[in-house]
Each structure stands twice: as structure tokens, then as C-alpha cells.
Amino acid sequence: MLSMELFRNEAGKIRADHDKRGIPHDKIDQVIDLDKQWRTALKEMEESRRERNIAAREIADAKKSGDKERSDRILAQVKDLGDRISSLDEKADQLLAQRDSLRMRIPNLLHESVPVGEDEAGNTQHSLHGEKPNFDFEPRTHNELIEMNKWVDLERAAKIAGSRFFFLKGDLARLEMALQTYSVDFLLARGFTFVQPPVMMNRQAYEGVTDLSDFETVMYGITPDPLYMIATSEHPLTAMYMDEVIEPSQLPIKMVGVSPCFRREVGAHGLSDRGIWRVHQFTKIEQIVISHPDDSWGHHEELLQNCVDLWDELGLHYEVVNICTGDMGTVAARKYDLEAWLPGANAFKEIVSCSNCTDYQANRLRMRYRTSGGNAAVHTLNSTAVATSRALVAIMEQNQTEDGRVKVPDCLVSFMGGKTHLEPCNW
RNA sequence: GCGGAGAUCGCAUAGCCUGGUAUUGCGGUGGACUUGAAAUCCACUGUCCCUCGGACACGGGAGUUCGAAUCUCUCUCUCCGCGCCA
Structure with a gap:
């Protein structure tokens, strides 16, 4: 606001x-x-x-x-x-x-550097990272890989919960956990504090952090209690200081959150959404900064740099994109996306979103810091570190071998008990 | 779930019984004093409309009243005890 x-x-x-x-x-x-x-x-x-x-x-x-x-x-x-x-x-x-x-329905003011464009076609490339993998065989899609290795059971998940839910099995499930631990450790080393949030929020707090239309299309409401399942840990971690005055000496507050994320995905369908790319529940490791207004643009670059270093270490090929005016949404003033190369789709696809929301959420949440001239709104920033389901897709597609196995990124091997390749699940 | 006690400005605290201008301390900002600092002293230090000024604010909402932090109802949350429980 x-x-x-x-x-x-x-x-x-x-x-x-x-x-x-x-x-x-x-x-x-x-x-x-x-x-x-x-x-x-x-x-x-x-x-x-x-x-x-x-x-x-x-x-x-x-x-x-x-x-x-x-x-x-x-x-x-x-x-x-x-x-x-x-x-x-x-x-x-x-x-x-x-x-x-x-x-509440008027969007945030954009940073002057945001490229002008009507829709996602107007986004511009910020930088390109890693090497495009060269296969001397026909690469499989992640859907083919999870099926032949029995790493994901979509049918039984649909039976007990519905479509777009999944059971994650065997070595792929273990890799998912390794990604969580690796990402949290990575950000701890950069001064972030690990926080596990509630995964439900009340309406009042939720209105402070999100576009109002999300209540109809994104969030699950809980009946009969007046609560909503969080769509990302950004929401509880940002709203954490609602209605508070923060001592400036406490800023910046840097958090790394891990939580399941719940999304209704109303209107989403199609071939490209099969598998575990777009699902109702996934785990995400998130960076949050609550910042002094003077420092927020610096922190925005810092969040992006953390992502770049983290994904470089995973050894993947991806690009960073400047989101344009028409693709920006309500809350962010400036946004970078990371898009990973998916050989199976022959395209870059979104894996990370990194935003400076300036004082837009803070105004709604009445989150202020003390100044000599009175209390002023803080700035809030958020960035994905890793959304595990999408990271798994990128790793599977880029690190696949001809026999259909998948090489574990070097930085994750120690979290996999020394295992260098994912083995098929035998049931 | 049951019973009891609570929620007051950034923090702490008085006022509540018996309705009549929100108390005091700490922290913060500015100033005086000082070579500088400490100590001390003075002023300011919730929100809104803003022009002197005014209105609002005692967890949220409703009610009684000319007038509510104070009385009544209701909801939320916290603490204590009991029950249930991973």
C-alpha cells in the first residue's frame, strides 16, 4: 500500500x-x-x-x-x-x-530501472550463468526420469489428495532434504538466521503481505477456522513484525525460512504443468530481509548475489531476468527471476524470484522503525533460495546420464552420505 | 475442553474496587553545562486532521452514560492449575 x-x-x-x-x-x-x-x-x-x-x-x-x-x-x-x-x-x-x-489495489511504485514491457516477453536478460549441458544422447524430460526411476508417485497422491500432489520417494526424496540442508547452511554462513514459521495465518496479517486477489486464486482457506495456508514462508516471516516499532539498531533483520508452501493454482493446466513442476504443495527455502529504507536496494543486490552463488555451486545453467513493468505484479518495486535451463523443454523456466517490496508491505502491516523525527516504515525484501521441487527438476534434467540416472551436484554429495548418483527406487 | 488471573505509549509501571484531562521510571531525540565525556538539569518522545488548535488512543468490537482505562456484554491472545495429547 x-x-x-x-x-x-x-x-x-x-x-x-x-x-x-x-x-x-x-x-x-x-x-x-x-x-x-x-x-x-x-x-x-x-x-x-x-x-x-x-x-x-x-x-x-x-x-x-x-x-x-x-x-x-x-x-x-x-x-x-x-x-x-x-x-x-x-x-x-x-x-x-x-x-x-x-x-490496497493500487500497485507499488516501480524502480526507475524496471524495463517497460506489456508482458513476460518484455523481460530482459540480466546475466547468464553456467554452461549449457551438451548431451551425446537424446535427453529425457523430468517426467520420463521420475517415471522410469519410480521417484515420484503422482497417481497414488491423486487418489488420496487430488491432482498436483505427489509422493517423493527414495533417492530423490533424500536429495530434496539435502537441498534444504545445503541451502540453510549456505545462508547461515552469510549471516542469516534460520526461522521456521507457522504455515497458517489469519486474514488480517495475510492482507498485509499479498495482493488481495490471491485470496481467490492462490491461498487455501481452512474451514471452519478463519485461517489460510501460507503460499510461501515470505508471508509469515514478513508479517512477523506486524504492528511493531523496531529499534534501528536491530536492522537489518535477515532470515532464512523453510516451509511447505500451499497453492491452489486455480486456472493452471496443460502439458507443461505435468509432473512436479507446478504443484499444490512444495518446500521452499526463502531469504527475507527487513531493512532500513536507505539500504534496501543494496540488500536486493545482495539477495540476488546469494542466489547466484548458491546456484553456481549447484553447477546448473540458468539466466537472471529483469522483470518488466507488465509482468511485475502488485507488491514488488523491482524483481529478478532466475530461470533454469530445462533441456527437456528446450527453454529457461522460473526457479527463483527475488523482490524488493520497499515500504509497500510495511505500510499495510504498520511495521516501522524509530527515527529522531518519528516512526517510519521499514522496507521488506524476499527472495527464493531454492524451491525444492523445481530445483529437483532442473537437476534431473541437466545432470541426467544416458542410462537415465542422475548425477548428484558435488556440493550435495556430503549431504547424501557420499552418494554421487541417484539410484532408481525399486517399488 | 474446564477453572482462575491478566493485556495500559518502544520497554516497564500507576490508575480500575468508588466513572470526570493517562501516572511515573527506563530507553530515545534535541538543548544547557563541559576542552571532550560522564553526571546533572530542561524540553520533546503513540496515531490522525492539522493553523493556533482539536480529535482519537489503555488487546479488538459492541453497550450503558452528558462523560468509560474504570461499569456491562462479546471476541482474541497471554499466564497459572486440571484434562487430553505427538
């Missing part, structure tokens, strides 16, 4: 940003208009309250001095004031709620 100061004093900035994104200005104008109406209504209501307070004080005085006649007289004068106040109050509340529900 953008701060109200921006709408009042620098609406031109928001309009220019909307132009870049190619969206109309009508919501901006409505917010500004509703704000004016709200302030007028607020003043009117406060004036009535002031009258009431004065009267209440006079009654207290009169009673203290035993002047019953005077207190009765004032009492009669303000008899109907209560009703007037509550109706004015209700009007002001309504205007404020309207203003902010619109304001």
Missing part, C-alpha cells in the same frame, strides 16, 4: 508509474477524492466531539461545585449530541474504508 502522503503531495509520481505499467489513473483520482471527503467528514465529526467534551467538563465542574441547576441545563443542551456524533462517525469510517480498499 502506498503512503497517503504520496497521493496528497506527489500524485504525479503515481500517475507516471501507472503510465509505465499501462493502467488507467481512475483509481488514483478516486483515492484522492475520497481522502478529501473523509477529511471534511472527520473535521465535522471532531468538532461535534469537541462540543461534547467541553460540555462534559462543564458538567463535571458544576457537579463539583454543587450547582445542580447548571449541570441539568447543560445536560439538556447536549442530549442529542451522541446520536449526531455516531452518525458522523459512521460516515467518516465508511469514507476511510472506501479510500483504503481502493488504495
